[in-house]
Amino acid sequence: LIVHGLFADYDGTLAPAEVDREKSRLPSVIEAGLREIASRIPLAVITSKDFEFIHPRTRFADAWACAGGLEIRLSNGKTFATRKLRDLTVGLSYVYKMIGERFYIERKLGKSGRLLVFSIDWRRGQEISRDLLGAILNKLSQEGLCVSYNASYPFVDVFAAKPDKGRALNKLKKMLGIKGEVMFIGDSAADNPAFDKADVSLCVSHGQPLDEVRSEFVVDYDKLDLFLSSLARNELDFSPSLPHIRSK
Ligand SMILES: [Mg+2]
Secondary structure, X not given: OEOOEEEEOOEOOOEOOOOOOOOOOOOHHHHHHHHHHHOOOOEEEEOOOOHHHHHHXXXXXXXXXXXXXXXXXXXXXXXXXXXOOOOOHHHHHHHHHHHOOOOEEEEEEOOOOOEEEEEEEOOOOOOOOHXXXXXXXXXXXXXXXXXXXXXXXOEEEEEOOOOOHHHHHHHHHHHOOOOXXXXXXXXXXXXXXXXXXXXXXXXXXXXXXXXXXXOOEEEEHHHHHHHHHHHHHOOOEOOOOOOOEXXX
């Protein structure tokens, strides 16, 4: 199967998961593999992060689906934004009231300055208590907000509309004019809609539980760069017998 477009998640997939926002960087060996592939086919990042974060870290990409796909931007400036967005300000002030400065709150903005996602993140410092987290999740869901939380990860994302990385993948394919097969690389159940829509789906394993992840193949994080260069060397012809990957 010839890969005509490569799409990938960022956190936990291309870059290590448990890193503070400002410190997160793409390892140079992975960047080299991606650049090699991006010189031949369209490459896009599908992330829950915002453009301001993802763009400087992956400038060589052709497109970025940000905030779980609520905003898509191409390198030529073309933008697609989800129209129906909930106002997150009430939910956000509730969260500030409940947790104050104890945990990091990340605000992810769209091109127009609109708040698309906010995240509560306890990667640094103390763990959030179950009771406090439960109360916050309850309240935000009651407000009708779209809350995404997976107990294996130390953060919660609250979206202004339902994120769907699968829809983002299809939209990107169209916007980038990709006619053939595409590959998606991710690392969590939040990536399942994109794994489902891709022709080849690969999960990066970094020690997280994989039972809920719906990818067809798995690669260890420290072998991802080697896999990317072997795919490039193989003329982008994906085969299950390529080195460094295994069936899930
Ligand atoms: Mg991820």
